[in-house]
Amino acid sequence: MLTLILAEAELERIPTSISSHPAVVSNAKQRQRKPSKMILDASFHHSAMRKLPEWRRRGRPDITHLFLLVTLDSIANKRGEVKTIVHTRNNEVIYIHPETRLIRHYPRFIGLMEQLFEKKSIETEDKTLLRLEEDKKLEDIIEEIDVDRIIGFSMNGRMVNLLEYFQSIREEGYRDIACIVGGFPSGDYHCNLRKIADDVISIYDDMLTAWTTASEITVNYENIFL
Amino acid sequence: MLTLILAEAELERIPTSISSHPAVVSNAKQRQRKPSKMILDASFHHSAMRKLPEWRRRGRPDITHLFLLVTLDSIANKRGEVKTIVHTRNNEVIYIHPETRLIRHYPRFIGLMEQLFEKKSIETEDKTLLRLEEDKKLEDIIEEIDVDRIIGFSMNGRMVNLLEYFQSIREEGYRDIACIVGGFPSGDYHCNLRKIADDVISIYDDMLTAWTTASEITVNYENIFL
Numbered sequence: 001m002l003t004l005i006l007a008e009a010e011l012e013r014i015p016t017s018i019s020s021h022p023a024v025v026s027n028a029k030q031r032q033r034k035p036s037k038m039i040l041d042a043s044f045h046h047s048a049m050r051k052l053p054e055w056r057r058r059g060r061p062d063i064t065h066l067f068l069l070v071t072l073d074s075i076a077n078k079r080g081e082v083k084t085i086v087h088t089r090n091n092e093v094i095y096i097h098p099e100t101r102l103i104r105h106y107p108r109f110i111g112l113m114e115q116l117f118e119k120k121s122i123e124t125e126d127k128t129l130l131r132l133e134e135d136k137k138l139e140d141i142i143e144e145i146d147v148d149r150i151i152g153f154s155m156n157g158r159m160v161n162l163l164e165y166f167q168s169i170r171e172e173g174y175r176d177i178a179c180i181v182g183g184f185p186s187g188d189y190h191c192n193l194r195k196i197a198d199d200v201i202s203i204y205d206d207m208l209t210a211w212t213t214a215s216e217i218t219v220n221y222e223n224i225f226l
Numbered sequence: 227m228l229t230l231i232l233a234e235a236e237l238e239r240i241p242t243s244i245s246s247h248p249a250v251v252s253n254a255k256q257r258q259r260k261p262s263k264m265i266l267d268a269s270f271h272h273s274a275m276r277k278l279p280e281w282r283r284r285g286r287p288d289i290t291h292l293f294l295l296v297t298l299d300s301i302a303n304k305r306g307e308v309k310t311i312v313h314t315r316n317n318e319v320i321y322i323h324p325e326t327r328l329i330r331h332y333p334r335f336i337g338l339m340e341q342l343f344e345k346k347s348i349e350t351e352d353k354t355l356l357r358l359e360e361d362k363k364l365e366d367i368i369e370e371i372d373v374d375r376i377i378g379f380s381m382n383g384r385m386v387n388l389l390e391y392f393q394s395i396r397e398e399g400y401r402d403i404a405c406i407v408g409g410f411p412s413g414d415y416h417c418n419l420r421k422i423a424d425d426v427i428s429i430y431d432d433m434l435t436a437w438t439t440a441s442e443i444t445v446n447y448e449n450i451f452l
Contacts, residue, residue, distance in 0.1 A: 043331045062330045066295060073438045075430050104288045105269045106332035163449050204301050212299045215441035223389050223449070 001176045002076060002221045003083040003145050006067050006210060007138050008190055009183025010060040011088045013117055014040045021048035039113050057184050058089070064183060065109045066211040068102050074218035079226055082218065085141060086183065089190075092117075093136040100129040138180070138191050148174035152197030153181050153213050154189065160201045162216055166224040175225055181213045227402045228302060228447045229309040229371050232293050232436060233364050234416055235409025236286040237314045239343055240266045247274035265339050283410050284315070290409060291335045292437040294328050300444035305452060308444065311367060312409065315416075318343075319362040326355040364406070364417050374400035378423030379407050379439050380415065386427045388442050392450040401451055407439045 018024055019035035027044050028035045042049060042059035049055040064086055071077060071084050077098055086094040094116065096102075103109045112130075116122055122130040142150060149169060169177060180197060182189055186207070193200050203216055244250055245261035253270050254261045268275060268285035275281040290312055302308050303324055312320040320342065322328075329335045338356075342348055348356040368376060375395060395403060406423060408415055412433070419426050429442055 043334065062332075066292070066330070069292060069435075070296065070437065070441060073435045074441065075434070075438065078430070078432065104292070106288075108269065204304070206304065208301070209295075209299045211296065212301065215296060215300065216445055219442055219445035220449075223446070 001083065001147075002081055002217070002225070003085065003147055003176075003178040004071055004214065004217060005138070005141060005178060005180045006064060006084075006086045006183040007180050009064045009067075009086050009088045010058050010185065011064045011086065011092075011113065011183070012040050012058070012090050013114075014038050014045065015052060018045070018048045018051055021045075021051075023048040033114070037114055037118060039110050039117070041110065057187055060183075060185050061110060061113060062106065063185060063210050064113075065102075065106060066209070067181070067183065067214050068096065069104065070211040070214045071218060072096065072098070072100060072102050074214075074222070076218045076222045076226060079222075081221070081226060083145075087136070087138050087141060088183075091135055091137050093133045093141060095131045095133075097127055097129045099127070139196055142178070142196055145178055147176040147178045149177045149199070150197045151177060151179050152189075152193040152200040153179060153203070153217075154193055154200050155202055155207060156188070157200035157202040159205070160203065162201075162203045162220045163223060165201065166220050170224050177221075179217050181210050181217070183210055227309065227373075228307055228443070228451070229311065229373055229402075229404040230297055230440065230443060231364070231367060231404060231406045232290060232310075232312045232409040233406050235290045235293075235312050235314045236284050236411065237290045237312065237318075237339065237409070238266050238284070238316050240264050240271065241278060244271070244274045244277055247271075247277075249274040259340070263340055263344060265336050265343070267336065283413055286409075286411050287336060287339060288332065289411060289436050290339075291328075291332060292435070293407070293409065293440050294322065295330065296437040296440045297444060298322065298324070298326060298328050300440075300448070302444045302448045302452060305448075307447070307452060309371075313362070313364050313367060314409075317361055317363050319359045319367060321357045321359075323353055323355045325353070365422055368404070368422055371404055373402040373404045375403045375425070376423045377403060377405050378415075378419040378426040379405060379429070379443075380419055380426050381428055381433060382414070383426035383428040385431070386429065388427075388429045388446045389449060391427065392446050396450050403447075405443050407436050407443070409436055
């Protein structure tokens with residue numbers, strides 16, 4: 001089993017401190033929603049965000065969307081071998097049912113996330129597709145999952161060939177692994193990844209997007225473990 | 227070199243026959259554009275589309291967007307080893323410069339495509355990022371590219387393990403390959419893929435999205451050829 005965790009994802013509601021900024025108010029009016037119930041999106045709220053700490057990296061729900069589309073549509077997930085979890089900058093954690101057919105259309109995905117932050121779960125008749133829990137750190141997720149190896153992906157990790165790396169893990173007799181991928185557009189993890197993960201690796205000598213890393217992980221997991 | 231072709235992509239301008247439908251008119255008004263200059267999008271123009279032949283599969287620019295994000299951000303492309311081409315249902319062909327940093331935000335991507343269909347190219351100071359040519363069939367693209375093997379991806383192809391398949395191609399001494407992936411949400415190619423490709427293969431026993439297939443191709447190309 002592969003547990004794929006998007007960590008410190010830049011997915012959050014619009015902070016109260018900027019909810020009365022004209023750019024936010026006009027967008028909220030257009031969408032007929034309250035600012036406090038809306039997801040922060042740098043493409044729409046850019047001018048308002050300059051007042052926020054770390055504004056350059058925040059408001060990127062598109063990263064979570066693309067990561068989820070790549071992960072949930074992967075062959076490994078279709079074979080029932082992937083658990084997908086999103087952890088946000090504000091320590092909300094989203095558990096995604098593997099059979100979720102995620103909305104492809106970005107504006108509708110934003111609507112879905114707004115609904116999830118409000119209701120805390122999205123359900124069909126027979127299952128919970130998305131479930132949100134609050135006040136849960138990355139460490140808390142690691143504690144509750146039961147895996148053989150926790151692997152952090154970071155540009156600052158030691159360079160490996162991922163196919164060979166997974167092969168060596170398999171040769172050690174391990175099969176249940178968790179992979180942690182950063183859900184932010186630039187910079188580094190806020191947490192101490194080396195304390196949380198058993199190993200911190202890098203698979204390319206420059207920044208990769210979260211969905212590129214998710215592609216590499218799911219395809220190579222399938223190559224080696226399935 | 228890997229040439230990755232998205233074939234028969236459901237990317238087109240709004241056909242004249244539905245340009246006066248209320249759903250189209252209201253969307254055009256909201257976006258302050260002429261319907262004839264807008265990209266057809268099933269999420270916005272669904273009710274108008276029912277009058278179009280094959281309406282169930284049309285108006286899916288999101289598929290092209292996701293395919294391009296996965297392909298252009300792949301490690302294989304970052305290493306300069308990928309040529310990316312999109313062929314549409316109306317035989318327009320889009321050539322994408324490998325260094326294009328494609329817009330992540332879907333509504334802005336739509337704006338970019340509208341600009342491309344109008345101007346036929348998107349340029350920066352020193353290079354052409356996107357170039358559109360008309361009246362060019364998939365066969366015409368194949369004729370102009372110089373590769374050792376043309377591989378079509380289809381659910382109706384013979385089942386292979388892609389990593390082993392690429393390995394066998396490499397062992398035959400080949401390195402320059404073209405992969406054709408369908409850019410439509412369901413159904414089959416309109417063209418006779420078996421006539422165009424040297425081989426037609428399937429990598430999973432159910433439909434895969436175009437971006438999942440692009441992940442499998444780019445990651446395994448990198449595993450075997452780079």
